[in-house]
Amino acid sequence: MLDDLRELYQEVILDHGKNPRNYGQPEEVSHQADGHNPLCGDRISVYLDIDESGVVRNAAFDGRGCAISQASASLMTEIVYGKTLEQIEHLFHQFHEMCTSDKGVALDDSFADELDRLQVLSGVRQYPVRVKCATLAWHTMNAALAGDQETTTE
Ligand code: ZN
Numbered sequence: 451m452l453d454d455l456r457e458l459y460q461e462v463i464l465d466h467g468k469n470p471r472n473y474g475q476p477e478e479v480s481h482q483a484d485g486h487n488p489l490c491g492d493r494i495s496v497y498l499d500i501d502e503s504g505v506v507r508n509a510a511f512d513g514r515g516c517a518i519s520q521a522s523a524s525l526m527t528e529i530v531y532g533k534t535l536e537q538i539e540h541l542f543h544q545f546h547e548m549c550t551s552d553k554g555v556a557l558d559d560s561f562a563d564e565l566d567r568l569q570v571l572s573g574v575r576q577y578p579v580r581v582k583c584a585t586l587a588w589h590t591m592n593a594a595l596a597g598d599q600e601t602t603t604e
Pocket of ligand 1: 487490491492515516517518519582583
């Protein structure tokens, strides 16, 4: 089990887990929500600043949790920067497939770079409990966009 986990915690995950990008609440926030994953104890807040044309001007997060939840949130804030809400929805859908489907996902070429980066987290599909860690940040971002203050993976 430990060896499996070590394999799961690839270098990128460790790096983002240890040095999270865009950590902390920014001054300008248009949307925010708190997410909780009771199975693992992960708690994060996601902050977004979205301009009038629906483009992400800034994305940030803070909170505490396992390396996977932190790394996923950190990666997410980098990836959604400059994207439209439509593009974010599309990316989340593809990322979710990546984390849950064994059949392999038909990945969209137009987001090759982004999906390639997210791929490091797709190892969680072998550990259903970890899927919630990997997708918590995205669910929390969705809640923020929907105007919900809080969300839980339960
Ligand atoms: Zn976790």
